Amino acid sequence: MKFNKKGLAVGLAVFLLLSVFATAMVYLNISHKGERKPMGEKPVTYGEGVLVVEKEFNFSEPLVESHGEYSYVYVNESNLYSVSDGRPVTPVNLTVMELPFGSKIIDVSYECSESQKISLSKKLSFGSCSTLTGMDADVYNENVFYPQSWVSYHTGGGLSQGVRKTFFVLRVNPVRYNSYYDELWFIRNVKIQIAYRESDKPLLVDRGENDLLIISPKEFTKLLMPLVEHKNRFGVKTKVVGLDEVYKHSDGRDQQEKIKYYIKSAVENWGTKYVLLVGGVKGQTVKWNLPARYSHVLIPEGTQEVVEPEFISDLYYADIYDSEGNFSSWDSNGDGVYGEWNPGYRDEMDLYPDVYLGRLPCRNKWEVRIMVDKIINYEKNKADEDWFKKILLVAGDHWDDPGHINEGVLIMEKASEIMSGFEPVKLYATEEDKLLVRDINRALNQGCGFAYFCGHGGSTAWGVHYPPNAEGWAPTLTRLQLIPFYTTVYMSFLRNKGRLPITVVGGCYNGKFDVSLSRNLREGRVGLSVNCWAWRLTSKRGGGSIATIANSGLGTHAMGDADLNGVNDYLEVLDGWLELRFLQLYAEEQLEVLGLIHGQAITEYLHRFLGNDDEMDVKMVQQWILFGDPSLKIGGYG
Numbered sequence: 057m058k059f060n061k062k063g064l065a066v067g068l069a070v071f072l073l074l075s076v077f078a079t080a081m082v083y084l085n086i087s088h089k090g091e092r093k094p095m096g097e098k099p100v101t102y103g104e105g106v107l108v109v110e111k112e113f114n115f116s117e118p119l120v121e122s123h124g125e126y127s128y129v130y131v132n133e134s135n136l137y138s139v140s141d142g143r144p145v146t147p148v149n150l151t152v153m154e155l156p157f158g159s160k161i162i163d164v165s166y167e168c169s170e171s172q173k174i175s176l177s178k179k180l181s182f183g184s185c186s187t188l189t190g191m192d193a194d195v196y197n198e199n200v201f202y203p204q205s206w207v208s209y210h211t212g213g214g215l216s217q218g219v220r221k222t223f224f225v226l227r228v229n230p231v232r233y234n235s236y237y238d239e240l241w242f243i244r245n246v247k248i249q250i251a252y253r254e255s256d257k258p259l260l261v262d263r264g265e266n267d268l269l270i271i272s273p274k275e276f277t278k279l280l281m282p283l284v285e286h287k288n289r290f291g292v293k294t295k296v297v298g299l300d301e302v303y304k305h306s307d308g309r310d311q312q313e314k315i316k317y318y319i320k321s322a323v324e325n326w327g328t329k330y331v332l333l334v335g336g337v338k339g340q341t342v343k344w345n346l347p348a349r350y351s352h353v354l355i356p357e358g359t360q361e362v363v364e365p366e367f368i369s370d371l372y373y374a375d376i377y378d379s380e381g382n383f384s385s386w387d388s389n390g391d392g393v394y395g396e397w398n399p400g401y402r403d404e405m406d407l408y409p410d411v412y413l414g415r416l417p418c419r420n421k422w423e424v425r426i427m428v429d430k431i432i433n434y435e436k437n438k439a440d441e442d443w444f445k446k447i448l449l450v451a452g453d454h455w456d457d458p459g460h461i462n463e464g465v466l467i468m469e470k471a472s473e474i475m476s477g478f479e480p481v482k483l484y485a486t487e488e489d490k491l492l493v494r495d496i497n498r499a500l501n502q503g504c505g506f507a508y509f510c511g512h513g514g515s516t517a518w519g520v521h522y523p524p525n526a527e528g529w530a531p532t533l534t535r536l537q538l539i540p541f542y543t544t545v546y547m548s549f550l551r552n553k554g555r556l557p558i559t560v561v562g563g564c565y566n567g568k569f570d571v572s573l574s575r576n577l578r579e580g581r582v583g584l585s586v587n588c589w590a591w592r593l594t595s596k597r598g599g600g601s602i603a604t605i606a607n608s609g610l611g612t613h614a615m616g617d618a619d620l621n622g623v624n625d626y627l628e629v630l631d632g633w634l635e636l637r638f639l640q641l642y643a644e645e646q647l648e649v650l651g652l653i654h655g656q657a658i659t660e661y662l663h664r665f666l667g668n669d670d671e672m673d674v675k676m677v678q679q680w681i682l683f684g685d686p687s688l689k690i691g692g693y694g
Contacts, residue, residue, distance in 0.1 A: 127178045144182055145180065181620070203227075215411070280296045315373060330412045417683070492535065518541065519541040550598075654682045
């Protein structure tokens with residue numbers, strides 16, 4: 057076959073021109089993707105009963121700074137910097153609207169100014185939740201923009217300091233980043249129009265018949281009656297219901313869903329706001345006397361120490377409704393696998409608590425009696441300030457990070473600042489001080505209103521490292537640093553009697569309450585663990601804590617200062633943010649009911665971080681379990 061050379065040359069030239077043009081068009085389209093979603097001609101007519109809210113945001117030109125290997129971008133008018141694992145750190149303007157419960161978002165439209173370009177000499181900095189984290193290849197190695205759009209939002213339905221609301225959370229991104237071309241695009245102005253319709257009539261009416269619902273196996277109900285009488289005596293309208301009644305009168309595909317539907321019915325018919333589940337693993341078997349729901353939010357390999365296929369989530373029982381008042385099943389495809397989040401599929405989950413829920417995972421009647429006595433004795437008198445006005449702070453070095461930062465001490469100093477009305481009792485693992493087991497027991501035995509542990513954990517142990525390189529383990533039994541970790545064994549020596557703290561523990565698996573001797577044998581694990589760390593501390597007779605908040609799965613604190621704002625990310629995102637916000641809600645917002653504080657911290661976490669679209673944020677709230685009475689009056693009644 058012969059070719060015409062002249063024709064071939066012309067053809068090649070045309071082909072090259074078309075290729076260049078196509079490439080330019082692809083780049084152009086990506087550059088301006090999502091820049092405008094027209095608001096339409098005004099006035100907009102949505103129909104009768106539709107309310108319209110208009111918002112306008114103006115932004116100054118971004119400030120770009122170069123430090124070390126990375127660029128950092130700042131916008132004065134932003135109120136949040138998005139720090140997500142492996143992804144670029146970008147400024148955000150966050151707005152939360154609280155609407156009447158059941159409101160439906162009809163439309164969100166926006167119109168922004170023309171975007172402008174800033175060329176970068178270095179890659180934009182990225183968030184890191186561990187020493188394992190690197191850049192997200194899907195963002196940094198591809199011709200895409202992050203965030204994907206100038207404006208995004210999510211909705212939810214739940215309680216806001218005890219009042220039922222529909223949440224509309226708006227995120228405006230004044231800056232978007234393209235790593236492929238090392239460019240920032242920014243806007244100076246955006247106008248947003250939000251159209252929504254309130255429910256024709258209130259979806260829920262607070263009937264005021266019940267404040268606290270206790271659900272337990274039938275054999276525990278009589279033992280719980282003194283607690284019911286105590287609660288009613290102090291104005292907390294309380295009922296106890298046996299699981300046999302729950303299963304008999306509820307729909308649901310399995311026991312867990314029947315319990316959830318029963319809670320839904322209690323909310324709708326009685327006005328229930330607090331739920332206490334009493335029960336967990338039955339004795340030392342692998343069976344349940346009150347079952348847990350396992351969530352299946354899968355964190356990608358290389359993000360945490362191991363890939364965890366499932367973990368316990370009591371938030372499942374608390375998240376009853378979505379933003380429009382529909383049942384939040386956590387199994388939107390009906391496959392019987394709950395809380396799925398993986399590369400192939402995501403279940404629809406609202407996540408916002410609709411009741412304030414806690415659990416006492418009692419294995420037997422003995423533990424029920426212990427907890428009933430502890431709660432009654434704690435609440436019936438106001439705590440003496442000489443012991444209550446103390447906060448125990450236990451921490452050490454967490455990460456072997458390049459800056460050799462003692463993250464645990466940083467977060468404890470912030471906690472001390474937040475709890476300024478409390479005397480801090482500081483037990484730190486430092487280069488100068490060795491942290492011993494007896495130091496912790498001595499401090500707890502003297503009594504304190506709050507205790508905060510922040511470090512690493514297992515189902516039956518907690519510990520931290522020594523600085524500067526996060527080496528060795530503390531606490532230890534001796535000054536020779538032999539026999540490390542604060543384990544459930546040492547809790548047997550606690551004698552603080554009624555001087556009981558609310559304990560918050562940062563660490564992995566400290567709230568994994570499905571441990572038992574039989575489960576250990578079945579799974580081939582060596583050990584005699586009969587209770588998880590959090591439950592052993594809470595259920596300790598004659599001491600321990602009155603309640604403990606802990607992770608049922610792998611906990612995660614961030615490292616470094618990815619937004620370079622002078623505050624370590626250990627304090628600003630993930631577990632660190634949740635733990636500190638819990639303390640702030642008590643000390644600064646003057647909230648005094650335990651479950652309300654726990655639930656409000658989860659709600660505010662979701663407002664702030666759910667828009668990151670990061671599975672890690674979903675896991676943080678799902679695994680953060682309250683071991684205690686959610687209606688507990690902190691410090692007792694005066």
